[in-house]
Amino acid sequence: WFVPYVVHLPSYNAPVAGIDDSTRLEMGLSVYPNPFTAETQVSFELASAQTARLTVIDLGGRELVTLGEGAFAAGTHPMRWNGTDARGHDLPNGTYFLRMESEEGVRTRKVSLAR
Numbered sequence: 116w117f118v119p120y121v122v123h124l125p126s127y128n129a130p131v132a133g134i135d136d137s138t139r140l141e142m143g144l145s146v147y148p149n150p151f152t153a154e155t156q157v158s159f160e161l162a163s164a165q166t167a168r169l170t171v172i173d174l175g176g177r178e179l180v181t182l183g184e185g186a187f188a189a190g191t192h193p194m195r196w197n198g199t200d201a202r203g204h205d206l207p208n209g210t211y212f213l214r215m216e217s218e219e220g221v222r223t224r225k226v227s228l229a230r
Contacts, residue, residue, distance in 0.1 A: 143161075144158070144160075144224050145224070146158075146224050150227035150229045152228075153197065153198070154195055154196065157169065157196055157213055158192065158193045160191045161190065161192070161219065162219060164187065164188050164189050166185065166217065166218065167184070167185075167218075168181065168217070169181070169194065170182065170213075171212070171213060172212045174212075179201065180199065181201070182213075208228055209227070209228060210225060211227075212224065
């Protein structure tokens, strides 16, 4: 049942073929390094001041941790994620998704944790 969820992700502004996910700040959401072992930097860009929410979700669509939420100014906002859930527990190696919801829409990026 995971396949339909993954298949629907392209409707959320998925990466364009041939463009590296790790450097796609121009599309509003980037992650570097990817894959990562201990920590990765996540940056999102907003065209105007607005509310936004950045979360990490697993392949089943479960929200694991909120990295940022609230009112943000226009511009680029860097954050870090250390591969833990909301309770501070280390997550297992695998594929996760960063999901950014704002007034501009929903964006997702795949991120791989490989400790």
